[in-house]
Amino acid sequence: MTATPEEQLQIIKSGASQVVPEDELFKKLKEGRPLRIKLGVDPTAPDLHLGHAVPLRKLRQFQDLGHTVVLIIGDFTAQIGDPSGRNSTRPPLTAEQVNEHAQTYINQAYRILDPEKTELRHNSEWLSMMNFGDLLKVASQFTVARILERDDFAKRYGEQKPISLHEFLYPMAQAYDSVAIESDVELGGTDQLFNLLAGRELMEKNGMAPQVILTLPLLEGTDGVQKMSKSYGNYIGLTDEPADMFGKIMSIPDELMAKYYRLATALPVSEVDEIEKAIVEGTEHPNQLKRRLGREIVSLYYDNEAAVQAEEAFDLVFKQHKIPDDIAEFDLGLESEVYLPKLMVDSLLAQSAGEGRRLIDGGGVKIDGEALPAKTYNIDASKVIGTVIQVGKRKFAKINS
RNA sequence: GGGGGUGUGCCCGAGUGGCUAAAGGGGACGGGCUGUAAACCCGUUGACUACGUCUACGAUGGUUCGAAUCCAUCCGCCCCCA
Numbered sequence: 230m231t232a233t234p235e236e237q238l239q240i241i242k243s244g245a246s247q248v249v250p251e252d253e254l255f256k257k258l259k260e261g262r263p264l265r266i267k268l269g270v271d272p273t274a275p276d277l278h279l280g281h282a283v284p285l286r287k288l289r290q291f292q293d294l295g296h297t298v299v300l301i302i303g304d305f306t307a308q309i310g311d312p313s314g315r316n317s318t319r320p321p322l323t324a325e326q327v328n329e330h331a332q333t334y335i336n337q338a339y340r341i342l343d344p345e346k347t348e349l350r351h352n353s354e355w356l357s358m359m360n361f362g363d364l365l366k367v368a369s370q371f372t373v374a375r376i377l378e379r380d381d382f383a384k385r386y387g388e389q390k391p392i393s394l395h396e397f398l399y400p401m402a403q404a405y406d407s408v409a410i411e412s413d414v415e416l417g418g419t420d421q422l423f424n425l426l427a428g429r430e431l432m433e434k435n436g437m438a439p440q441v442i443l444t445l446p447l448l449e450g451t452d453g454v455q456k457m458s459k460s461y462g463n464y465i466g467l468t469d470e471p472a473d474m475f476g477k478i479m480s481i482p483d484e485l486m487a488k489y490y491r492l493a494t495a496l497p498v499s500e501v502d503e504i505e506k507a508i509v510e511g512t513e514h515p516n517q518l519k520r521r522l523g524r525e526i527v528s529l530y531y532d533n534e535a536a537v538q539a540e541e542a543f544d545l546v547f548k549q550h551k552i553p554d555d556i557a558e559f560d561l562g563l564e565s566e567v568y569l570p571k572l573m574v575d576s577l578l579a580q581s582a583g584e585g586r587r588l589i590d591g592g593g594v595k596i597d598g599e600a601l602p603a604k605t606y607n608i609d610a611s612k613v614i615g616t617v618i619q620v621g622k623r624k625f626a627k628i629n630s
Numbered sequence: 631g632g633g634g635g636u637g638u639g640c641c642c643g644a645g646u647g648g649c650u651a652a653a654g655g656g657g658a659c660g661g662g663c664u665g666u667a668a669a670c671c672c673g674u675u676g677a678c679u680a681c682g683u684c685u686a687c688g689a690u691g692g693u694u695c696g697a698a699u700c701c702a703u704c705c706g707c708c709c710c711c712a
Contacts, residue, residue, distance in 0.1 A: 391707060452657095453667085462658090476666070483667050516665040547666050568679060584659085587674055593660040600661095606679070621659075622666060 234258040237294050243498040244287070244491040246419045246444040249426075254441040257413055266291045267412035267440070269301040269352070269403055270338075272330035277337040278464035279526070280448045280457030283492045284416045285341040287445060291414075292346040299410050300338065302331045305353040306402050337467050340530065348410075355409040356402060367401055370434050371427070376400060379423040400424045404431040412440045419444045448492055453482035471527050472553070475539035476623070478523040483515045486522060494525045552598070552617050556625040564610050569594075569601075576626035578618060588620055595619040 407428035450463025527536035559576035570585030579585035
C-alpha cells in the first residue's frame with residue numbers, strides 16, 4: 230500500500246486522543262521507511278476484550294500502511310504490577326501465570342494483527358539482564374518529583390493510599406523498553422501518557438531520536454461509565470459467542486456508539502466519519518445504527534453469517550420475547566417436589582437460594598414464559614420438567630427430568 | 631527510632647455496650663416504560679425450606695447477662711518528627 234504521508238497521518242490520527250508531537254510523526258512518515266511501532270502489553274488478563282483491541286486495531290492500521298509493529302510482552306514488568314489507571318496496587322504474577330497469559334494474549338492479538346509484520350519481543354530479554362548498578366544508572370535519570378507527577382500516583386499520594394517503591398519504578402522500566410527496541414512510535418491508552426513520555430525522555434537522554442507518542446481513548450464498557458475491564462464485569466470479550474457479543478453491544482449507551490464505530494470496527498475512516506455525522510444529526514435511528522455496529526463487530530471476529538444469526542437470535546429473545554434455541558440444560562433427577570430456589574441455584578440462575586426467593590417474589594422468574602406469583606417456592610416436579618425457567622430477560626435454563 | 635491517626639457489608643460511609651444483619655448514598659439485580667440505550671417510577675440487595683437459626687463490623691484473646699461499640703496483643707494502611 231502506498232499512501233502519501235498526508236494520507237497516512239489522517240488515518241493514524243483517526244480516533245487517537247493525542248499525538249505528541251504531531252509534526253515529528255509527520256517527519257518520520259516522510260522518511261518513507263517502515264517505522265517501528267511499539268505496543269507494550271502486560272499479560273495480566275488471559276482474555277482480551279474490545280478495550281484491548283483498540284490499540285491493536287491501530288497497530289493493524291500501521292501495518293496496513295507498511296510499518297512494522299513491535300509487540301512487547303511485558304513478561305518481566307507483569308511481575309511488578311503496574312497500577313496505571315487503578316487506585317490500588319496490582320498483585321504481581323508468577324512466571325508460569327505470565328507465560329500462560331502471554332500465549333493466550335498472542336493468539337488473540339493475531340486475530341487482529343498481521344503476524345508477518347509483527348516483531349514479537351519479551352521485555353525480560355533486556356530487563357532481566359540488568360544488575361543493580363544498571364538499574365541505578367537508569368533510575369538516576371528520573372526524579373521523584375517527576376514520577377510523582379503521574380496522575381494516579383499524585384492522586385493516591387493525596388488520598389493517603391499506599392504507593393510501593395517498585396510501582397514507582399514501573400514507568401522507568403517501560404521507558405527502557407523503548408530504548409531497547411528503538412521505537413519510532415509508541416501507542417498506549419490515555420492513562421499511559423506519562424509512561425510513554427518517560428520513554429521519550431529516556432531515549433533523548435541516551436542520545437536517540439525520541440519516540441512519538443500516540444494515545445488512544447479508553448473504551449468504556451457496557452455500563453458506559455467505567456473503562457472496559459474484566460474486573461468491572463462490563464467487557465465484551467473477543468471470544469464471546471456471537472449472540473452474546475451482539476447483545477452486549479446493543480446494551481451500550483447511545484452516546485458511546487460513535488466511539489465504538491471508530492475504535493472497535495475496521496471500517497474505513499471516511500465511513501466512520503459519515504456514520505458519526507448521521508449520529509450527530511439524527512438522520513438515522515439510533516437503534517438501526519447500533520444494530521449495524523453489532524453486526525460489524527461480530528463479523529470482524531467471526532463472519533457475516535454469524536453476525537446475521539446473532540441479530541436474529543437477539544430479535545427472537547428481546548423483540549418477540551421468545552426463548553432462544555441453545556440454552557443451558559439441567560437435569561432434575563428423581564424428585565417429586567421441587568424447591569425452586571434451590572433448583573435455580575443448581576441451574577446457575579441464582580447465586581443463592583435466598584436470591585432465588587427474592588427473584589420469585591419480585592416477579593422476575595418465569596416458567597415457559599409465565600411469571601410465577603410471589604412465594605411459589607415449592608412446586609410439583611411435573612410442572613417444571615420439560616419447561617424453560619427464565620430469570621430476568623436474559624437468563625434461561627431448560628429443565629430435564 | 632519517637633508521636634498521632636485509621637481499618638465497618640460489592641464500594642463510599644454512619645454507628646462509641648442491648649432498640650444493629652448494622653442508617654444513608656453509590657453500584658448491582660428484579661419489575662414497569664423502552665430501542666436489552668438514556669431518563670424516570672417501584673422493589674430487592676449476608677446465608678439457611680426462614681415469624682427462627684447461623685455467620686459478619688482487620689486478627690486473636692479478654693471484660694460483660696449482653697460487644698461493631700470497652701480492654702490487651704498483633705496485623706495492614708496513613709500522617710508528622712527524626
